[in-house]
Amino acid sequence: MLLPAERKKWFGIKKLKKTLYILILLIAIGNTESVMAQNLNSVSQATCYSNANVYAFIHNGHYYNVVKEAKTWSVAAACASSDAGYLVEINDQAEQTAVYNGIVASGIASNYSPVGDGGGVSYVWLGGNDKFTEGDWWWDGDNNGIGMKFWVGQGAAGANNGAAFNNNYNNWGGKSTSTIQEPDNFNSNQDAAAMALGNWPFGIAGEWNDIAETNSIYFVIEYNTIPTSIKQNSNKGISLEIYPNPSSDKIKIQSTTEIIEITITSIEGKILRTVFSSQKEQTIDISNLSNGIYFLNITSVNGDVIAKKIIKN
Numbered sequence: 686m687l688l689p690a691e692r693k694k695w696f697g698i699k700k701l702k703k704t705l706y707i708l709i710l711l712i713a714i715g716n717t718e719s720v721m722a723q724n725l726n727s728v729s730q731a732t733c734y735s736n737a738n739v740y741a742f743i744h745n746g747h748y749y750n751v752v753k754e755a756k757t758w759s760v761a762a763a764c765a766s767s768d769a770g771y772l773v774e775i776n777d778q779a780e781q782t783a784v785y786n787g788i789v790a791s792g793i794a795s796n797y798s799p800v801g802d803g804g805g806v807s808y809v810w811l812g813g814n815d816k817f818t819e820g821d822w823w824w825d826g827d828n829n830g831i832g833m834k835f836w837v838g839q840g841a842a843g844a845n846n847g848a849a850f851n852n853n854y855n856n857w858g859g860k861s862t863s864t865i866q867e868p869d870n871f872n873s874n875q876d877a878a879a880m881a882l883g884n885w886p887f888g889i890a891g892e893w894n895d896i897a898e899t900n901s902i903y904f905v906i907e908y909n910t911i912p913t914s915i916k917q918n919s920n921k922g923i924s925l926e927i928y929p930n931p932s933s934d935k936i937k938i939q940s941t942t943e944i945i946e947i948t949i950t951s952i953e954g955k956i957l958r959t960v961f962s963s964q965k966e967q968t969i970d971i972s973n974l975s976n977g978i979y980f981l982n983i984t985s986v987n988g989d990v991i992a993k994k995i996i997k998n
Contacts, residue, residue, distance in 0.1 A: 935968055
């Protein structure tokens, strides 16, 4: 692990490299502005997962894919990195809420894959781990040894010597009762962080637990910029129009493919409404929304997802 000062330096280099990579990619494709506009209406498709198994959402300028394919922590981190992202890093309560809401909105069953060393409930991988030094928890969601330390020690279910590092945000199991129980390194092999989808003896749904990284479960990828692996719209995909935009009362969605679900999300990532459909056209009343920017996640019958920005005025 690098020292904090070295990590800050590497973070800057890492972000610069990612930014340069994305700019080079966009220039190579052609018209940068045109491609960026297409990206806002598209979702990522890496070779390590199928787009049909992804739910995409946006929070605070970051992009997220809930990937409904079971992988170990290391394989999931490698997958995220190959798509120019990283397993999700949660830095405050607003992001915690947005990520949990995104997981719920993705339709994952709360009992889809019970984890034996996690109290028998199901989980989704986060980017935290203490693989290098037991009890030193880092956000290192691309598994490259560079990250931010956010927790040291164990909760009350373990050694009870744990505390947030530099007051960084955490949501370990038991936090809701003011007695943090996790992480506890049960069986001395729990080195990866995951978000619970149900209640277990030491926490509730949405809180974090440390579990063995060899478990195969779903995961969430976070991107600082628009994902670089772009699924372009085609005759086989979903192509649609939304108008009027901006609007003060109603918007109309017209699609070439049958729409099955529309989710309205605030710019902070809060899911405000979900509309189910079975047709190519849908009218949505937004008159009760406050003026501002919102996002629509529109899912077609083929499993394609498009994120669209709308403005309420």
